[in-house]
Amino acid sequence: MIRFEQVSVTYDGASGPAVAGVDLTVPEGELCLVVGPSGTGKSTLLGAVSGLVPHFTGGVLTGRVTVAGHDTRTHRPRELAHVVGTVGQDPLAHFVTDTVEDELAYGMESIGLAPDVMRRRVEETLDLLGLADLRDRPIGTLSGGQQQRVAIGSVLTVHPRVLVLDEPTSALDPAAAEEVLAVLQRLVHDLGTTVLMAEHRLERVVQYADQVVLLPGGGAAPVSGPPAEVMAL
Numbered sequence: 282m283i284r285f286e287q288v289s290v291t292y293d294g295a296s297g298p299a300v301a302g303v304d305l306t307v308p309e310g311e312l313c314l315v316v317g318p319s320g321t322g323k324s325t326l327l328g329a330v331s332g333l334v335p336h337f338t339g340g341v342l343t344g345r346v347t348v349a350g351h352d353t354r355t356h357r358p359r360e361l362a363h364v365v366g367t368v369g370q371d372p373l374a375h376f377v378t379d380t381v382e383d384e385l386a387y388g389m390e391s392i393g394l395a396p397d398v399m400r401r402r403v404e405e406t407l408d409l410l411g412l413a414d415l416r417d418r419p420i421g422t423l424s425g426g427q428q429q430r431v432a433i434g435s436v437l438t439v440h441p442r443v444l445v446l447d448e449p450t451s452a453l454d455p456a457a458a459e460e461v462l463a464v465l466q467r468l469v470h471d472l473g474t475t476v477l478m479a480e481h482r483l484e485r486v487v488q489y490a491d492q493v494v495l496l497p498g499g500g501a502a503p504v505s506g507p508p509a510e511v512m513a514l
């Protein structure tokens with residue numbers, strides 16, 4: 282579902298590549314965790330999948346990244362929005378409307394679905410993420426974990442095949458982080474969504490991962506494999 286072939290990214294003015302020599306395959310329906318110290322290129326790797334890198338960041342991407350067969354360098358991020366949903370650390374940065382229900386509907390507005398399909402998808406997503414009781418709530422009155430579930434829901438209504446999450450629990454307390462991780466686990470198992478996630482709370486998420494990619498930094502190529510193997514390094 283996601284494939285990196287000999288990928289390197291060098292930002293403008295940088296002395297060396299932010300990531301280099303990345304070869305990686307994430308099969309459909311798997312959860313792949315991206316780990317490594319700060320500054321080793323986790324966000325860069327994720328951005329290359331959503332198309333933010335290099336379209337919005339500048340710099341040069343060499344090699345090839347494909348998502349469901351789409352080359353992320355030749356497709357604009359908008360064109361990839363059907364395929365890849367992206368959620369960042371700060372749910373508040375993500376929101377454009379006032380209430381939970383409006384936010385879930387908003388993501389679909391640019392893809393031209395019939396009104397009854399949109400309504401059905403909002404209902405389905407409210408149920409999936411346990412948000413039905415909160416549908417009319419202003420987003421600003423929700424807890425961090427609830428907000429992050431809304432952010433995830435707003436990209437899920439598009440039915441993306443791949444979900445990219447950049448440290449989705451880093452702004453959350455442990456209980457809220459648990460809430461979000463439980464939702465992700467359900468997505469992978471019940472809907473077969475492919476998930477690529479950067480995360481530093483390893484002890485919480487490694488149990489759910491099918492594959493771990495470790496970015497060592499210093500220009501070295503990442504190491505990837507089954508969690509137990511990579512974590513033993």
Ligand code: ADP
Binds near residue numbers: 292320
């Ligand atoms: P991580 O997510 O692991 O913290 P990043 O991918 O954010 O790592 O950053 C990797 C390196 O690339 C860092 O040295 C960072 O300063 C640099 N970098 C990240 N984004 C940009 C950008 N848009 N322009 C220039 N340099 C960047």
Ligand code: ADP
Binds near residue numbers: 398401402405440474
């Ligand atoms: P509709 O257009 O009526 O929403 P679709 O054919 O697009 O119908 O998909 C409906 C099916 O997709 C349902 O079985 C539903 O459970 C499932 N589904 C729900 N959420 C997602 C998702 N995020 N990704 C993929 N499939 C999903």
